[in-house]
Amino acid sequence: MKRRNFIWLLTTGAAGVAAGGYIFFENFEVLVRKIIIKDTSSLSISTEEIDKYLLASRENKSLVNALPFSNQQLLKWHYHFDNPLFSLPYNTKYEIDRSRIVGNFLLSTDFFINKMDATTPVKYIGIYDPYQKPCSNPFSNLFYPDA
Amino acid sequence: MEKFDLILVGTGFASSFFLRKYLEKSPLDNRVLVLERGIMCPYTERLKAAGGKQSDIFEKRVKTGDTFINDSEDKVWMFDPNFGGSSNCWTGCTPRFLPNDFKIKSLYGMGQDWPISYDEIEPYYTQAEEIMMIAGPEITPFPRSKPYPLPPQTLSSVDKLLQDKYKELYISQPTARATVPTGKRNACCTSAVCGLCPVNSKFTIENTLDYLYADKRVTIRYGSQVHHLLTENDTIKGVAYKYNGKDYEVNAEIVALGANAIFNAHILLNSGDTNPKTGKGLCEQRGTFAYLYFKDIDNVGGSSIITANGYMLYDGDHRKNEAACIIESSNIPFIRNEPGKWRKIARLKFVFEDLPDDNNKVVLSDNFLKPGVQYAKHTSYVDKAMKNLKGNIDKIFSFLPVEKIEMDGYFQKSEYHICSTVRMSDSKEEGVVDKNLIHHQYRNLFILGSGVYPSITPANPTLTLSALSLMAADKIF
Numbered sequence: 253m254k255r256r257n258f259i260w261l262l263t264t265g266a267a268g269v270a271a272g273g274y275i276f277f278e279n280f281e282v283l284v285r286k287i288i289i290k291d292t293s294s295l296s297i298s299t300e301e302i303d304k305y306l307l308a309s310r311e312n313k314s315l316v317n318a319l320p321f322s323n324q325q326l327l328k329w330h331y332h333f334d335n336p337l338f339s340l341p342y343n344t345k346y347e348i349d350r351s352r353i354v355g356n357f358l359l360s361t362d363f364f365i366n367k368m369d370a371t372t373p374v375k376y377i378g379i380y381d382p383y384q385k386p387c388s389n390p391f392s393n394l395f396y397p398d399a
Numbered sequence: 400m401e402k403f404d405l406i407l408v409g410t411g412f413a414s415s416f417f418l419r420k421y422l423e424k425s426p427l428d429n430r431v432l433v434l435e436r437g438i439m440c441p442y443t444e445r446l447k448a449a450g451g452k453q454s455d456i457f458e459k460r461v462k463t464g465d466t467f468i469n470d471s472e473d474k475v476w477m478f479d480p481n482f483g484g485s486s487n488c489w490t491g492c493t494p495r496f497l498p499n500d501f502k503i504k505s506l507y508g509m510g511q512d513w514p515i516s517y518d519e520i521e522p523y524y525t526q527a528e529e530i531m532m533i534a535g536p537e538i539t540p541f542p543r544s545k546p547y548p549l550p551p552q553t554l555s556s557v558d559k560l561l562q563d564k565y566k567e568l569y570i571s572q573p574t575a576r577a578t579v580p581t582g583k584r585n586a587c588c589t590s591a592v593c594g595l596c597p598v599n600s601k602f603t604i605e606n607t608l609d610y611l612y613a614d615k616r617v618t619i620r621y622g623s624q625v626h627h628l629l630t631e632n633d634t635i636k637g638v639a640y641k642y643n644g645k646d647y648e649v650n651a652e653i654v655a656l657g658a659n660a661i662f663n664a665h666i667l668l669n670s671g672d673t674n675p676k677t678g679k680g681l682c683e684q685r686g687t688f689a690y691l692y693f694k695d696i697d698n699v700g701g702s703s704i705i706t707a708n709g710y711m712l713y714d715g716d717h718r719k720n721e722a723a724c725i726i727e728s729s730n731i732p733f734i735r736n737e738p739g740k741w742r743k744i745a746r747l748k749f750v751f752e753d754l755p756d757d758n759n760k761v762v763l764s765d766n767f768l769k770p771g772v773q774y775a776k777h778t779s780y781v782d783k784a785m786k787n788l789k790g791n792i793d794k795i796f797s798f799l800p801v802e803k804i805e806m807d808g809y810f811q812k813s814e815y816h817i818c819s820t821v822r823m824s825d826s827k828e829e830g831v832v833d834k835n836l837i838h839h840q841y842r843n844l845f846i847l848g849s850g851v852y853p854s855i856t857p858a859n860p861t862l863t864l865s866a867l868s869l870m871a872a873d874k875i876f
């Protein structure tokens with residue numbers, strides 16, 4: 253192997269390892285923040301509201317506890333490799349978990365209670381927890397008696 | 400040695416429904432001993448723990464994982480080994496079995512027929528539904544002699560379309576989650592965490608049948624693990640149990656085991672039961688999810704955790720080749736991660752029956768107090784049905800404005816329904832107990848619970864096992 257090729261391979265390999273390491277060790281909360289900001293960008297929502305949610309989640313560990321380590325890794329890798337050309341395996345699982353993250357956040361706001369109105373500013377109201385606040389499933393017949 | 404008229408092992412559904420009928424029919428001077436391996440961990444303590452608060456009582460519960468040795472990494476067996484058994488953590492789905500479920504061998508050439516018919520168990524279904532105050536619809540795919548005690552759960556917007564199309568094959572799920580306040584229970588308000596209902600709406604032994612254990616004929620001993628039966632020829636003389644690390648023996652005229660399908664089999668094996676079927680046939684359903692993404696319907700307005708049951712893939716000639724399937728429509732607050740389409744989605748679970756297979760079994764282990772649970776695999780009956788599932792889903796739901804359907808192919812590691820380790824049969828060659836749940840050899844021993852199911856059906860088992868307990872006690876006492 254020529255010296256130049258060797259150096260190129262080594263650099264690419266090292267870059268790969270570094271990127272892989274970054275993804276593997278990336279703080280899960282940082283990733284969740286990115287996902288929430290991106291996926292709710294069409295709503296009237298400020299980053300302060302998102303940060304209030306993240307702070308409360310950190311305090312009661314609800315975020316990390318919501319998804320096992322393997323799912324967290326799956327989310328990280330998919331998120332960073334998201335592209336129109338190819339998708340990594342377990343894409344459905346990824347989509348479901350990503351929906352769960354955004355869902356958990358939105359359930360902790362008044363968005364669903366306001367019947368998903370994209371024009372009303374969204375406010376954080378407290379971590380969604382049926383044991384702290386029973387009867388709060390916003391899709392139920394209590395909220396949609398005439399559905 | 401102490402002697403009782405009846406020794407009952409366990410305080411779950413199987414035991415409590417048996418005890419309820421027994422006390423109704425037996426003289427006031429009868430004496431019953433109930434042996435419960437776990438503790439009484441009240442609902443209020445469970446709620447405390449669920450809310451993140453410290454509960455010393457909750458911490459003292461017997462933990463499921465400490466009670467048996469699981470040989471399979473891919474299979475999970477779930478139950479609560481404490482007062483009330485898994486009534487503490489069940490979801491409260493209570494469909495009846497269909498009349499044809501009792502004769503799948505004669506109709507479809509698969510599995511084994513039950514030695515009883517739907518008509519025989521029907522009056523006891525009604526009684527069990529009255530005890531649990533089941534909420535259910537007027538029209539059902541199974542015949543009923545009486546209406547359900549409580550009004551049905553409300554269907555979601557999507558469920559309503561499915562019911563319009565499939566009529567009695569798509570119904571509001573019969574449930575032990577009260578739709579209006581009843582007894583000590585509040586009305587369900589769709590918190591959708593039914594394992595421990597935040598408003599105490601679901602039926603539990605504690606909130607409805609606790610009075611049985613306060614009856615003056617009944618003595619209850621907690622922390623008492625029965626490990627074997629005292630036998631003399633073909634008669635059971637009593638039981639041996641461990642309490643606080645010490646061994647005790649106690650005698651009785653009649654013994655009834657309601658310790659669930661794993662432990663009933665284990666106690667029999669520990670006692671030297673030679674029936675070749677004891678412990679064999681351990682079986683559960685298999686369940687997988689599909690997500691339907693809609694163009695323009697919001698899926699809202701439903702009740703509770705599971706609003707509806709679909710029977711479109713349940714009964715019929717397909718059961719000659721592939722497993723029956725029940726559909727569950729869930730109403731947990733899932734969303735679709737697409738602006739403007741947040742709730743244009745349905746989450747459906749497809750639950751398949753399996754056939755008991757002798758290779759899946761409860762066995763003795765090195766530890767006298769712990770059964771070994773060996774689960775090799777589900778049968779190809781399920782796989783065949785699974786293979787056709789995508790096509791069936793396309794067909795069944797094609798009338799709805801479906802944009803796409805997603806299935807992740809994931810099967811839950813447990814359906815939480817442990818069945819068929821001590822099957823019911825006409826003869827001792829085919830099974831362990833007779834149609835009255837009495838052991839073929841030991842004629843003063845009842846074995847209660849879903850362990851006696853010759854076939855498991857795709858439907859949830861607990862209403863049926865409760866009805867069987869009522870029936871057995873009614874027929875014999």
Ligand SMILES: Cc1cc2nc3c(=O)[nH]c(=O)nc-3n(C[C@H](O)[C@H](O)[C@H](O)COP(=O)(O)OP(=O)(O)OC[C@H]3O[C@@H](n4cnc5c(N)ncnc54)[C@H](O)[C@@H]3O)c2cc1C
Binds near residue numbers: 413486488624
């Ligand atoms: C998470 C979950 C959800 C479920 N949801 C549903 C549902 O929606 N619908 C449905 O139909 N079914 C459901 N089930 C299944 C249902 O809970 C069981 O079918 C039912 O509890 C079985 O009743 P049982 O009395 O036979 O056994 P258990 O409920 O397991 O009770 C057994 C009792 O025996 C005691 N015991 C065990 N061994 C001994 C011993 N050696 N000595 C003394 N005592 C002993 C236990 O402590 C317990 O009190 C669910 C189960 C789980 C775990």
